[in-house]
Amino acid sequence: MAKYFEEIESVLKKLMVEICKENPDPSHDILHIERVVRAAKKLSELENADLNIVVPAAYLHDCEVIEKSDPQRSQVSSLSAKKALGILKELKYPEKYFDGIAHAIAAHSFSSGIVAETIEAKVLQDADRLDGLGAIGVARCFSLGGKLNRPFYSDEDPYAESRTPDDNTNNLDHFFVKLLKVANKLQTPAAKEDGRKRTEFLKAFLTQLRSEIL
Ligand SMILES: [Fe+2]
Numbered sequence: 001m002a003k004y005f006e007e008i009e010s011v012l013k014k015l016m017v018e019i020c021k022e023n024p025d026p027s028h029d030i031l032h033i034e035r036v037v038r039a040a041k042k043l044s045e046l047e048n049a050d051l052n053i054v055v056p057a058a059y060l061h062d063c064e065v066i067e068k069s070d071p072q073r074s075q076v077s078s079l080s081a082k083k084a085l086g087i088l089k090e091l092k093y094p095e096k097y098f099d100g101i102a103h104a105i106a107a108h109s110f111s112s113g114i115v116a117e118t119i120e121a122k123v124l125q126d127a128d129r130l131d132g133l134g135a136i137g138v139a140r141c142f143s144l145g146g147k148l149n150r151p152f153y154s155d156e157d158p159y160a161e162s163r164t165p166d167d168n169t170n171n172l173d174h175f176f177v178k179l180l181k182v183a184n185k186l187q188t189p190a191a192k193e194d195g196r197k198r199t200e201f202l203k204a205f206l207t208q209l210r211s212e213i214l
């Protein structure tokens, strides 16, 4: 059985390498997938989550790619869940895990609006969210900003002190709109602790940046 899962992991990884190659985006590439898989495995151990559900869900959680401007964007997690089950069916993965995998993938993103009901879904959601925080979170945020051609910050009021932050207009606002709030939405104790540390790093980054740009 262990050998079977090892093989499945390597097949899923190869598949995701291909999917990521078709949609080049350093903030959602195979390295993101691997970090999420690693974090999800760690959290699973601490939370007694079922790796038979968490591991395939983590590999396939972003298997469907929809551009931010596409009206179908809010359904991307559900579409990923559907696609993932198709992939796993072809691999003859045990069907008893399918419901758990589909739920974990469908609930992983903020935009889905789906509440994570199982520990496996909570673990995947936390692992994915942690990757938006800390040093890697800063790197991913600015990478995505570059892809969307957003200026780094607002010239008049970089820290949105006298305006409502809007991350459609500049990249730094993404910290205020989303990143600084993510840690409060984490579900598992281990992720909460890690999220707190990573958020401290985000704040230190903002302080340093302020001393450089103002
Ligand atoms: Fe995602």
Ligand SMILES: [Fe+2]
Pocket (backbone or CB within 6 Å): 032, 036, 061, 062, 128
């Ligand atoms: Fe992700």
